[in-house]
Each structure stands twice: as C-alpha cells, then as structure tokens.
Amino acid sequence: MEQSLVPLESQEIPLETAAFPEEGETYIARIRGEPLLQLPEDLYIPPDALEIFLEAFEGPLDLLLYLIRRQNLDILEIPIADITRQYIAYVELMKAFRLELAAEYLVMAATLAEIKSRMLLPRSTMAVEEEENDPRAELIRRLQEYEQFKEAAVQLDELPRLERDNHLVHAALPNMKQVKPLPEVELKELLLALKDVMQRVELNTKHQIVMEPLSIRQRMTEVLDKIRQVEFAEFSSLFSAQEGKLGVVVTFIAVLELLKQTLIDIVQTEAYGTLHVKALSTSEEL
Amino acid sequence: MDAALLKKIIISILLSASEPLNLERLSLVFEEETRPELSELKTVLAELCAEPVADIIEIKEVASGFRAQIKADYAQYIIKLWEEKPARYTRAFLETLVLIAYRQPVTRAEIEEIRGVAVNGSIIKTLFEREWIRVVGHKELPGRPELLATTKKFLDYFNLKSLDELPTLNEIHNLDKAVENLEQVLEIEAIAVAHSDASELAVQDCMETS
C-alpha cells in the first residue's frame, strides 16, 4: 500500500493555495492557542491524484487508518473545517466518475465533523452520561475492527494455496488393459425373459385368430396420444382391464406395431423394473 | 544446476502436468540463465525412465513426450477405484439369448419374428464376445443367414450340464412354479453357506475363485 501512494506524495500541490497566506508570520488557524502554519500534506489530495487516491484505499476507513498510521495523527486533531471543504471539493470531482464512492467518503467527513463539533461544545456532566455513545469511541471501534480484517486478508493471501504454491499431482495410469467386469446373469432372469416372450407370442397368436373388434390403428393413435401427454408412460398404464382380454391384446399389438415403426421406444432402467414407453417422433401421420 | 535438483524439478513438472511434455516444453520451464542444455535434459530423462521414483512412479516416454505414471504394480488398486460397477443386461439381451437357447439353431430373422422387434446388432456382438453363442451354419435362404446356437461356455455359466437341463417351455409357462423351484435351489445354497464351518475347504475355494 505504501508503494501505491508514491504518486500522492510526489505531488505536493495544496488544493486551495489561494485560501492560505504564504507569509510565514500569518497562521492558518489557531489550535489550542498555538498558530498552525502548515497543513498536514497527506490530507490534501490534488485533484489529479484523485483516481490514484481512490484506487489506493479500500474506503474511508482505510484512508483514515493510513493517516493515523503514517502521521501519527490523533483522530481528534483533524482540522475539521478544512477537511470538510476538501472533501466537498472532491465530491464535486467524483461526480464525474464514482459518485457511490464519494458518498462513502462524505459519510466519514460528516462523522469527523460531528466529532469535532462535539468537542467544541463545553463538556458538561451530560457528556459523561453520553460517554457510551461517544462517536469517537465508535469510530475507533470500527477502525480496530476493520484493521483486524485488513490484516487477516493479508494473512490469508500469505497462506500457501493451490495453483500458486501447491500443485495437484496428476500421475497417469499405465496403459493397462482395463478389464471391465461383465454383467452377471442368473438363470432365473433368463427364464423370466423367456416367460415374457412366450406370453407375447401367445397373445400374438390369439390376435391372429380372433377378429379384432377395435381397430389397431385407432389404438395406436390412442397410445401415442397418451404417451405424448406424459413423455414417459408406464407400460401397464396403457392397458385398461375393463376392455377385457381382447382390448389388452389390441393395445399390445398396437404397441408392438408402434415399436416396429420406431414411433415409440420401450425402456427399462433396471432388470425387472417397470417398463416405460416414450414417443420417438411427434409426426402427425397417425 | 545440480543434477539431483534438476531431476526433482523434472519429476515435479511431469507430475503436475496433465499431459505428456516434450523436451522443448520441459526446457522452457527454466529461466534462460539456468536452462539446461537439451543434451543434459535428455540424459536426466533417460536416467529417470530407467529407475522408478519412490518405487511407485515411473517416467515413461510416449509418443507426444514424457509423462509420469503409476507403476503397474500399484495401478491395479487404482483401477478398482475408478472402475464401473458391472452393468446389467437389458431385457432385450436376455430375450435374445433365451430365444437362441430354446430355438437353436435359429436365425436373427426368426428371433425378430418372435420378439416382434429388430434384434439389436450390439446384443449379438456382446453374445459373441462372451462366447455364449456361435454360428453353427447358414440357412438356405436368400442372403444365407447365420444359424445361431449356444456354446458350452453358456452352459458352464449357468451351471448346466446340457441343454436338456433347461426348464421345458411348459414349466416356464407356469412361472410361479419355476420361481419356486429356483428359490428352493437358492435356499439349499444358503444353508450350505450357513454350515460352511464344516466345509472350510469349500469356502476357501470360493474365495480363491472370486
């Protein structure tokens, strides 16, 4: 941070030189009976340096901390009248680009002005009662808290971290023939599959013998309509028990025909799992 | 640069890289002042390829450069970490297999006729790969389609001595009974396992095979 402030220090142009007498004998202000001949340089940031000033600090608290640290400046000794004037001049400049930041600095200026104005009032017994609410104490608390985290941020940055200090190891694997385990099948599964096929064959046979009371084409359309609405229809949901054996057969053949024409697909996510039917095409043919 | 340090730097670079690195890329890692000669790099890499690092890592030259890899002795454990669970066969696969078993010798067209859907080529391919089916001839039809049948390996897998041991189609028709019979067989097996104290030898045998 010190480094980034170099430009500020090199340009020692007081913003409002005209307002201050150059003669050594006249003083700018009288502080506690003593004449103040020179303004602390750090407080006066030339407009040219404003941008650097804004970038160098993380906000009004950060600036104040810097001033305190560098100048050994007593928060209570800030010449409020001047700093307020300065701040307002900056705010005018800030309007051009970063007004939201200006607002934050303004709040700080206002706080400082409040502190000073309170100090100017004769302290009565009332002040003792108000001690807990002393804005100076609050300001110092905030400064302390902020500095803690400011330091913690520096410490965090110093922690060894991935990508900068440590790097992950990517050891390759030798070109081994990776043996993929083959699926296991039980005879029972095989027989159940056969049972399914046989049932289908039987139904098919019946269909060939029995006159179809319902048009298969019509049923195909109905099935397609049904599955288009839900995307994935349970296989069993396509059948209606009320229609009896024949209805079931017709629906089944309709489904087979749809499958054959690759208009639908039947999927099963796991062995013995529910069969689901989904539409493959949304053509208007049927 | 100290040869031992150079070695360590090269290993660390190869370990951090996710792809093989060639000599040029490796040399660019060094500042110009400390950059080793290519010949020096070659020597060090040759040495690294010859001896494993910490018994675990080996530096290997592949087509696109050098890479660090785990020695095969340990790779077997790692493969386990990433390996997929064995997949399950689809209903279509099982139906195709069972039709070949019961209707053999059978053509693809005949399977398709029974199942009502086209036989997926990859299913037939997998069945051949597992050596569960084989071609026993060709049907005298246009295109001379292959006649498919099951193999001894298929019988072995399902603990069958011969095709005769497959349940008859009638038995299968009575599904509940077939399942019952199978469950009885499974129970017997379970009892056998429970009494495994007596047959320690048998259990050991099973473990060895697994």
Next chain:
Amino acid sequence: MDAALLKKIIISILLSASEPLNLERLSLVFEEETRPELSELKTVLAELCAEPVADIIEIKEVASGFRAQIKADYAQYIIKLWEEKPARYTRAFLETLVLIAYRQPVTRAEIEEIRGVAVNGSIIKTLFEREWIRVVGHKELPGRPELLATTKKFLDYFNLKSLDELPTLNEIHNLDKAVENLEQVLEIEAIAVAHSDASELAVQDCMETS
C-alpha cells in the same frame, strides 16, 4: 497387509486421484479380505503427511480428505508451464472473503458495515463461481438477505482442514493506544474547558467554518 506396501498403495491412489479422498473412499479401494482397518489407514496417512515422498510430493489433509500435492519449492517451475499466471486477488476480494470466512454466516450488509464500503457484486459472483462461498440461509430481516458462508472447497484451496486453522485475528495494539490517547485528550479538554482558555479555539474554528 504389509505396512510398507499399504503405504505405497495409498500414495499411488492419491497420486492418481484428481480430488481429495476421505478415509472411507480410500478403504473401499481394497478388497474386503485385504481391507485395512480404518485405524490402520489413519496411522499410515498420518505418517505420509509427516514426510514428503521423494522430496517432491506431500500428502496433505484438507477439508474434504487427503490429497497429494507438489511441494511449494517447485511451484516456480510449474507456474512457468502454464500460459496464465496464477490469479492475484485484490485487497477488496481478500477482505470480502476473509470477512465471510471469519464472520460466517454473514450478510452483505454486515460486510459493508465493517469495511465501510459497498461490496462489489462481481467479487461475490467470483466467490460463488469458484465455489468458495455458498448461501446457508436467510436472515429474518426485511428483504430476507442471504447468509453467506465458506465451503470445503475454500478450505481445500488454502490447504486448511477446518476453519479453526485460519490465522487468529490479531489484536490491534496500536489502536488500543489510540483509545488511551483519546482518554487522555478528553481529560485535558475537560481541564481546558474549566479554565475557559479553550473558548478562543472554539471561536477560531467557528470563524474558519463560516
């Protein structure tokens, strides 16, 4: 299993893994018959964390498990391998992150209050994108502001096992002095007011302001 072999297997697993692995995952690599006890694994891992492998690799326990990483000594060379330099984070970014880490769960407004400036939206966005922070709830206030907290990934990135390992917040001694000074000044002022000399100061300042 031989402890030396176990060590080598664990190193090779960690070397090939692209993310930290916890004890459970590590133990699953072994077949049931050869699977080491968790306590045995812990011992071996503790030993591995204590000594670098081949002077180059260190095994580190972070929030989501154990991982192998290259020692920082070699970072300068590895960085050169990459096109992009590792990111440098701005003070604003680090201060925001550190406030979320130390004050979690915390709202944006609370961060702003401590830092005295508005939180930059793009900083929060980047923190989310890196998966270093997450929303853990909402504060029961108007607008139900999000409560932010850090993630395991954040800890992993900074080589930390838990939040406890973050550096403790320093006491700011110099500012304690400032408070002392403040108290002294208050006393002096009180005396000054009593002696009415200070009225001159008051008049002077008022004139300046006008």
